[in-house]
Amino acid sequence: MQSILQNFKNLSQIPHCSYETEELKKFLSAYAREKGFKVSIDKAGNIHCIKGNPKICLQSHYDMVCMGNAPKIELYEEEGFLKAKNSSLGADNGMGVAIMMKMMNEFNHLECLFTNDEEVGLIGAKNLEHRLKSKMLLNLDHEDEKDIIIGCAGGVDIKAILPFECEKKFGELYELEAVNFKGGHSGIDIVKNSKNSIKEMAKFIKENQGLVVFFEGGERINSIPKHAKALVHFKNKPKENQWIKCQFLEEKEFNFCKQSKLLLNVINAFAQGIRSYNLNLNIVQSSINLSLLRMHDEKITIELFARANFLEDLKELEFQTLEFFQAFDFKVQSYNFYPPWEGKNNALSDEVFKILSQIIPNPKISAIHAGLECGIIEKNQKILCCSIGPNIYNPHSTNERCELASVEKISQVVFEVLKNHQ
Missing domain, CATH: 3.40.630.10 (Zn peptidases)
Structure with missing residues (x-):
């Protein structure tokens, strides 16, 4: 030993x-x-x-x-x-x-x-x-x-990209940080229903009627997101919770993302985690992880990783996810498919x-x-x-x-x- x-x-x-x-x-x-x-x-x-x-x-x-x-x-x-x-x-x-x-x-x-x-x-x-x-x-x-x-x-990587535009506005800016998330393996740990930092951040911003200036989260394509941060405008100061730390920065003119509402709707509407469970094998049969979010060069990029233990399930999950993001006008692609x-x-x-x-x-x-x-x-x-x-x-x-x-x-x-x- x-x-x-x-x-x-x-x-x-x-x-x-x-x-x-x-x-x-x-x-x-x-x-x-x-x-x-x-x-x-x-x-x-x-x-x-x-x-x-x-x-x-x-x-x-x-x-x-x-x-x-x-x-x-x-x-x-x-x-x-x-x-x-x-x-x-x-x-x-x-x-x-x-x-x-x-x-x-x-x-x-x-x-x-x-x-x-x-x-x-x-x-x-x-x-x-x-x-x-x-x-x-x-x-x-x-x-x-x-x-x-x-x-x-088997698994497949999925990427969804949406160009965004900016608009100037004057108001209060807040810095948000995800805290207390566990992260973990997007296959083995998905059954634990661990919270996804990107989704919790999007939920917090939407519930407090925020406008996104900047938003990114996640670490690896095959990890449940642990970290996320955002720069957001709120009309009224939001109350932070156990998952989201909120700090007032300043009142100033800023450029916010004109697709802010769309971005938050997409993330909040997406079904993270287990999609089906196999009772005979006593394991998750299919799942998908919203892994990464980046805003760079006037593009919003979301990356996901789908898994399934049967080929038809994996193909179906790939198809559903591509269709979901296309419905919100994202350009989509899938790659690194393995059965x-x-x-x-x-x-x-x-x-x-x-x-x-x-x-x-x-x-x-x-x-x-x-x-x-x-x-x-x-x-x-x-x-x-x-x-x-x-x-x-x-x-x-x-x-x-x-x-x-x-x-x-x-x-x-x-x-x-x-x-x-x-």
Whole structure:
């Protein structure tokens, strides 16, 4: 366990936000060569490592969602959890990488695949050029120790853009700031019905009859918005609440957005969160997150991320969302579409289930309402896949934490699986 923790600490000191992974790519490549692996890197930055005659490939992505102070990460332990001060932790998926590094030091027959830029649309997996030698792939990007995942949601990014004009007006200006929002993973945490800072801000402005001068919010396309801020004119001073902090600035002439009412109507009318729930799998089946709002260069840009565990649901959600924004005269586009992984029990998932049952009571084979690269890899290379991982709470947020005892359990499972195939 200590070697895994040290591996993770080493990783955390190397910047590896999505799109900015060059340093970590060099580090992992050098580490693999030092352990006797043959290493190759494709154009997408995926690192393929192979030693001996492997039967199983381990896979994790090495980019992270950077929130708060990240990539500057200051680790600390508290009540059995690993956390980071004022930043995302990067246990998603750095802890999987750290476990893989330990196994690379333990086994002579092993294949490892470190994929790049997963958090921004599974870019590495979509553009994977390496052909795997193994017929089975164990992904380490799950966040609940009791689950063996054989299916995941597909996703699509949606962007809506509206040009806006400004008009001069004289009056009182107020600065608004969203506070006390938790944020979180837009797939895993969507079931918690966490408040969306952009929607709460729009509601506050509308209820207090404000005119928008400036409004922006959100952090990442795949995160529930935690932050938002706005510059607004109110005729009467609004009363701040637990979600919106309000401060009077000055009385002056200003340029307000002539499409202010339309913007607020769109945001307030949009249905954020869960759209359908699967009672058989006991997971969210489809959802959509209003992720980002920007006002720049006389354009209002809204970005959203839709997820669904069945292909027809994803296509329907994409269609509905595009139609919704087009009805308000936004120019719309969708991109980074990837289909769901509707997997089935296989020899690998059955083997992992048997081993996991000896370590964790009542494990289950299930699916997840989030994207996993192994779903793409399985389809493209016709191999058997499943996913496991330690307990990680509130990923994609500054509240992210990883249970250390759970890391030890999952690493034991990985060790036993690999030992059976040496």
